[in-house]
Amino acid sequence: MALQEYKYFRPAQAAQLRRLEMTVRGVVEGVYAGLHKSPHKGFSIEFAEHREYVPGDEIKHLDWTVLAKTDRYYIKQYEQETNLRATICLDVSNSMGYGTASFKDTRGNTLVNITKFEYGATLAASLAFMLSNQQDMVGLLAFDNNFRVEIPQGNGPSHLHQMFVSMEKLTPGKTTDISGVLHLLANKIPRRGLVIVISDFFDDPDKLLTALQHLRHARHQLVLIQILDRGETELNYNRPITFQDMEDGSRMQIDPKLIRDDYRREVQAFLDMMKQRCGQFRIDYVTAFTDVSWDVQIREILSRTSRRK
Incomplete structure (x- = not known):
């Protein structure tokens, strides 16, 4: 059966993804024989x-x-x-609407100002297809400060169609509460399995890590994919500019040249902290920059998640 084309998943992606496989190192609970x-x-x-x-x-x-x-x-x-029971959690809060990157899509078109949400949705769709293709069960939870979309774990073309169409209808819009949503999620998933969280993780680090420990206590295998835009991490602006918080709307005029070095150090310290704490709790952690082609990023995710023992 020919694959339908969706905003975040195109037939050209399927040919590459069918050659890939995602496995987990910990034990999981499924419903039939699998990987x-x-x-x-x-x-x-x-x-x-x-x-x-x-x-x-x-x-x-x-x-x-x-x-x-x-x-x-x-x-x-x-x-x-x-088989694996997987849940993909996709952040659709306001901060995920930021985007400055550009790259070529599967049809050779140059896409500009790709938002973190669009990039994250492309990764989510790719991972969902790959898991379904290897006969695993996969569900989708889209969230901001609450659940926006809840699609139970399932499999097959019609299930993927439901997931892909649901993602097309989403737009970033509200403030985020990642930690609160993850606590709810820990109580929502009855069987241990794989939980993939795709977000920029712009939240209170201590609250976030407490919520992640809650999920680990429930014995889920966790994969965090932190979506980043180099415009946010590098601050490569050459003139004074007004920044607006995408979640609370507050504005601040800044000369980037005066704060760039300190800003980059703070960003790197945050990323280093995330990596260190995730390693401490045996959580797979991957940074995903939006100017990296989706297929390269998927391979990096699979490489990282299969590397740690």
């Missing part, structure tokens, strides 16, 4: 542990080596492999 380790023991692929034989167990799973050494009957248990 990822389940917390439930069965008779599958990877050895987990022994347990004593009880009447009714299949003889073929006896460990004959242990029997020869101990004269006792033990059964080999294995990690079942399961």
